[in-house]
Amino acid sequence: MTARPDPAASAATDTAAAETGRRVVRTMRRALRWSLPEILFWLVAFASIFLLPGQHLILTEIAILAVFALSIDLILGYAGIVSLGHAAMYGAGAYAAGLYAIHVTGEPLTGLVVGAAAGAVIAFATSFLLLRGGDLTRLMVTLGVAAVLFEIANKAYRITGGADGLQGIWMDPILGRFDFDLAGHTGYVYCLIVLFLLFLLARLVVNSPFGISLKAIRENPLRASAVGIPVNPRLVAIYTLAGAYAGVAGALFTHTQQFISLDALAFQKSADGLLVLIIGGTGYLYGGMIGALAYKVIQDVIANITPQYWLFWIGLLMVVFVLWGRDKPQRIFATLAARLRHRREGRE
Amino acid sequence: MVTLIFDGLAYGMLLFVLSCGLAVTLGLMNFINLAHGAFAMAGGYATVILTNQMGMPFLWTLPLAFIVAAVAGFVLERTLYVRMYARSDLDQVLFTIGLVFMAVSGMDWLMGSQQQILHLPSFLLGRVEVLGVNIGIYRAFLIAVCGVLAIVLQLLITRTRFGSRLRAAVDDQRVAHGVGIPVKTVFAVTFAVGSGLAGLGGALGAEILGLTPNFPLEFLIYFLIVVSVGGTSSMLGPLYASILLGLADVLGKYYIPTLGSFMIYAVLVIVLVVRPQGLFARAA
Numbered sequence: 034m035t036a037r038p039d040p041a042a043s044a045a046t047d048t049a050a051a052e053t054g055r056r057v058v059r060t061m062r063r064a065l066r067w068s069l070p071e072i073l074f075w076l077v078a079f080a081s082i083f084l085l086p087g088q089h090l091i092l093t094e095i096a097i098l099a100v101f102a103l104s105i106d107l108i109l110g111y112a113g114i115v116s117l118g119h120a121a122m123y124g125a126g127a128y129a130a131g132l133y134a135i136h137v138t139g140e141p142l143t144g145l146v147v148g149a150a151a152g153a154v155i156a157f158a159t160s161f162l163l164l165r166g167g168d169l170t171r172l173m174v175t176l177g178v179a180a181v182l183f184e185i186a187n188k189a190y191r192i193t194g195g196a197d198g199l200q201g202i203w204m205d206p207i208l209g210r211f212d213f214d215l216a217g218h219t220g221y222v223y224c225l226i227v228l229f230l231l232f233l234l235a236r237l238v239v240n241s242p243f244g245i246s247l248k249a250i251r252e253n254p255l256r257a258s259a260v261g262i263p264v265n266p267r268l269v270a271i272y273t274l275a276g277a278y279a280g281v282a283g284a285l286f287t288h289t290q291q292f293i294s295l296d297a298l299a300f301q302k303s304a305d306g307l308l309v310l311i312i313g314g315t316g317y318l319y320g321g322m323i324g325a326l327a328y329k330v331i332q333d334v335i336a337n338i339t340p341q342y343w344l345f346w347i348g349l350l351m352v353v354f355v356l357w358g359r360d361k362p363q364r365i366f367a368t369l370a371a372r373l374r375h376r377r378e379g380r381e
Numbered sequence: 382m383v384t385l386i387f388d389g390l391a392y393g394m395l396l397f398v399l400s401c402g403l404a405v406t407l408g409l410m411n412f413i414n415l416a417h418g419a420f421a422m423a424g425g426y427a428t429v430i431l432t433n434q435m436g437m438p439f440l441w442t443l444p445l446a447f448i449v450a451a452v453a454g455f456v457l458e459r460t461l462y463v464r465m466y467a468r469s470d471l472d473q474v475l476f477t478i479g480l481v482f483m484a485v486s487g488m489d490w491l492m493g494s495q496q497q498i499l500h501l502p503s504f505l506l507g508r509v510e511v512l513g514v515n516i517g518i519y520r521a522f523l524i525a526v527c528g529v530l531a532i533v534l535q536l537l538i539t540r541t542r543f544g545s546r547l548r549a550a551v552d553d554q555r556v557a558h559g560v561g562i563p564v565k566t567v568f569a570v571t572f573a574v575g576s577g578l579a580g581l582g583g584a585l586g587a588e589i590l591g592l593t594p595n596f597p598l599e600f601l602i603y604f605l606i607v608v609s610v611g612g613t614s615s616m617l618g619p620l621y622a623s624i625l626l627g628l629a630d631v632l633g634k635y636y637i638p639t640l641g642s643f644m645i646y647a648v649l650v651i652v653l654v655v656r657p658q659g660l661f662a663r664a665a
Contacts (some may be wrong), residue, residue, distance in 0.1 A: 086422075089481075115470055115471050115474055117474070128428060131562075161651065162653055162654075165653050165654070166472045168413075169407065169413065169605070169609055169652065170609055172413070172415075172474065172605065173602070173605040173606060173609050173649070176601065176602055177602055177603065177646050179641060180646070181646050184642055184643065188639065190474060199430055201535065225420070251519055266586070300598055304478050304482070307474075307475065307478075308475070308594075311471075311475060342486045342489070342490055344482045344483075344485060344486040345482065345483050345486035345490070347479075347482055348479040348480065348481065348482025348483035348484075348485075348486070349472070349477075349483055350479070351475050351476065351479030351482070352461075352476055352479035352480060352483070354475070354479075355468075355472050355475050355476040355479065356461070356464060356476070357467075359475070360474065
């Protein structure tokens, strides 16, 4: 004898399920809503186009660094993968965009796509090695992949220019209208818009069910797989997406500098990106941008005091920052924000 | 061919001495110490300065290279590293990369960026013919020294009281502490000895590896490969891994000069695909 489901009870379960569903949708939408600080941040960013016309060259560098750090945030802040070789994808994007500009066309927008594709292909191909073994293996694999690409770019000097760098890149105007100028105005607006669009996409991705499943994997891969999250495919997907982002950052570098050196693939590039992100804080997307700004300001200040041995100061910065507690700036902001919100709610 | 294998063997043994300290700190103590190469560099420069500028006999500088690196390791462990043991992997990575950067540019500032040339004593130079095989004397010397070190280390870890204390402390810190093992001291001594061995390796390798301030970054990937390919169950895993890597590198660079520098990565990928837990990993 089989138990007949009671129609009334089943209807109740249905409404309860529907209610839960609605609540989930509401919670997820809330994360997508724009808060005041976020709107202010982007207003200030776009206002810099008009307010700081003399600083556009360094602001371009900051924007590119921010795209690169955003890419690292996707894998480190959301998926918890520590990478020592993110320059691999950055360099791949840079060289791909450079070679495309030399041999095919100097049109920048398709160049961006080529750069993104190059980064994504490298990331996708190497992601399968990442899935094997633990954190130590990941460090080694990412480091190794970047080292291999560096060696290839160094050895294949007929194609890449080797240690002399890739020269002779000429870019066409963007959309056929906006020419890259020496003062870097076009370049900055171009990079800022690309950064903004990539940020919007990343914001959608990390707040989607996909992004939330990544956080679950970061917190506990075993439990994540127990509740039915396909851990490995998700990691491959986010690593590939982050690779595309890094590729775009590389392509932006190529387009605005019109020169690529082996530095784009060097270990220092990866370490820089990691440091930038850590300065700004991981896991909330703005870390890369705030970090890039802070990093360039610090670099500028130190370069004014002592132009040599930048590497030493950057090392010291990393050591002190970690010893002091790298989440402290973020925590201070969080406490301030909480206090503000508290006061506002008290007034209402 | 046999000469090449001999060279590869010497190179591998050298890699073992350089990275066995890391096998203990990273493999056993689970501390991601990417600054390991900096201690090797310290030892290498100590030997170069002592022999070339102060005229000490090369063999006498070897123990001093060990001591310099060990003292540096001990001091850093007590003051800085000890605060990082309980931190996340990311913190350890950033912290030790910071140390590497400081060591690299600090050494650049002190000694300049050019490669240091070590003047070896004449009795270690030259080659001899043994059973029809052409052997470099210094290579043979390396194999002898490193081989003895490997055996001593293996015995030290498996047979002595200190070794069992270390293994206990690594397996479960709290319990080890509870039964009266001075965990902190054991870790500090282990770290110092590991750094000292790296310093000795740097001194021995100054002539064939090439000593520049960039040394810690250049050889980082080799150290990591040795540790993760070798596994950490005993000193034998890293030893086999080092020899495998040394042979692959030397033979690869000789037979396929254009692609030779990729051989170690090929080895790495193959091992990862076939045995992701390392060639000689402890059964989980």
